[in-house]
Amino acid sequence: MSVLVLDHLSVSRGTQRPLAEVCLTVEPGECIGLIGPNGAGKSTLLRATLGLVAATGRSSLAALPAAARARTAAFLPQGREIAWPLPVIDLVALAQGGRRTAPEVGAALARMDLAALAQRPASALSGGEQARVLIARALAQNTPLLLADEPIAGLDPAHQIACMQLFADLAANGRSVIVALHDLALAARFCTRLVVLAGGRIVADGTPRAVLTAALLEEVFAIRCHLDEIEGAPVVFPLAPVPRGER
Template sequence: MTLLEIDALTVRRGTQTVLENATLNVAPGECVGLIGPNGAGKSTLLRAALGLIPATGHSSLAALPPAARARAAAWLPQSREIAWGVSVAHLVALAQNGDEAAPQVAAAMARMDVARFAARPATALSGGEQARVLIARALAQDTPLLLADEPTAGLDPAHQIACMRVFESLAVEGRAVVTSLHDLGLAARHCSRLVVLSRGRIVADGTPRAVLTPELLAEVFGIRAFALETADGLVVQPLGGIV
């Protein structure tokens, strides 16, 4: 069983190819990290998979009618703007047609540590708090698959780790997450699988230990990194650029 099937997905902007022949299957129980330098095609892959931008090739999500797609996958875009001063509870409940009493709403707010903000206007929160509220809204959609574009951006370290642990727990529950990340340490410790993009192409796909080799880090990211197996998992810390 797969929750997402992508085959030869290609996105062009004018004469430029920004995503080329991406092929990827995601199964229940996976927490997949999309990593790569800026402009590698991570956001493009997520958006094309959802049918939000024109593409050639095949995506099982993009092929679905909008209502079925919303039941199959939740989407957390990179943008974190909240335009209206509605309460946090109401904003999260939009994932359940505005039903603030839905159990999915309470569960999502608890998971993202925003339940104490339930009655506060979402626009009155800090940027990091707003980011957690928006993640909670995506979780409240209660779909088998979550696609998230840089969800940890703007979060403090404790909430970055907490967010990734939530994603891990979703995978343990039999759902799946595909998330783009820039923090290689978070990707190494919390993702069961890493997909590396470089210049619009998938160049590696496997476990963090198999993917995050010195050779790949040098070739794709242009960095040296310290890597160590610990009781808490694989720790990866960039040290500096390749001279």
């Protein structure tokens, strides 16, 4: 059974339409990379999916009562500053009703490389460390679906890879992930499927190999890339913006 169904989901703000007629079905085991240039509508799509912004059309998730929604999906929003001086372990334990000893809490701390920071006030950590704490909290919620808005922004390369590997592992174990990100190389390597947004609409949807073509990268992202393959996975290396006169 599908984890999520979006049916002609649209958001309007005055005369703008940051999300237009998005239809998407997410199955268990999918790690979906949501990609697109700045302002494409990725955050708006995630928020409308959760019912956090007014939308027309239907999101099967937003249609659930609030408690069922929280059991179904964890959300990692884009803004990640932690204001409360709560110990890291207690902040992560909020995902399990405050139970520090819940196995999900220990597992999430270990998976995000936070065991050594568990007793530190979360607000006194570095930006990247705080980002990892919030990923751990979302992970500890242990939901079938995880929606993450640019979770790897600000992480060092080792933790970026570890975080994407975590999402791929969740999917391999039958959960579903939608992750908005700008790193096309990591999206290509770790996602089972890429959904490309531009101007609030889905303009491509498929495997990384099918989606990441030179033509799409030029048209949607206005970049020229070196495309290659390593160990069977597509590799994208951005080289230069397409000159303005050629767009």
